[in-house]
């Protein structure tokens with residue numbers, strides 16, 4: 001089984017790369033951002049709760065996100081594993097994911113972190129906001145808040161995986177296909 005955590009700040013290209021990898025490697029793509037947006041669109045109780053945090057660029061509380069993963073994660077049919085996109089975003093989420101995956105007998109194979117400079121992230125997010133309709137990509141203050149929360153609450157997740165020797169940084173700038181090749185080179189060694 002290949003269970004990959006695709007990691008990086010907002011705008012690093014996690015969604016784009018996860019979509020390519022899922023096709024090439026026959027994986028399930030699990031994006032907590034997408035799941036939460038689906039809940040918001042359907043006005044579930046979780047969706048209405050999550051909207052308050054997402055609109056401000058804050059993290060949705062751990063217990064809600066972990067509960068959602070436990071109830072929405074479906075694996076694996078003919079799929080070879082899971083690529084997690086945007087999860088875990090805190091050390092508590094990383095520990096919960098380990099517990100869940102170890103219980104299922106399909107531990108996390110590795111965490112790949114896309115590295116992109118701050119100014120490039122801002123440019124990409126504003127561009128995405130202009131075309132995707134995602135309101136959290138349209139306001140500078142919300143974008144800056146998301147990046148600052150990434151540094152304070154999410155980046156410690158890298159240490160968590162480093163301690164397990166499962167941390168693999170990859171340069172996330174350049175052509176989309178070129179970045180994908182870099183990711184595949186790492187995945188082939190997992």
Ligand code: AMP
Pocket residue numbers: 010032033034036053054057058059060061065085086087088089093136146
């Ligand atoms: P994303 O599509 O990954 O950029 O996520 C959009 C927004 O959903 C984030 O800014 C958070 O508010 C929320 N979100 C997504 N994944 C998580 C997570 N793992 N933990 C907490 N909040 C999350």
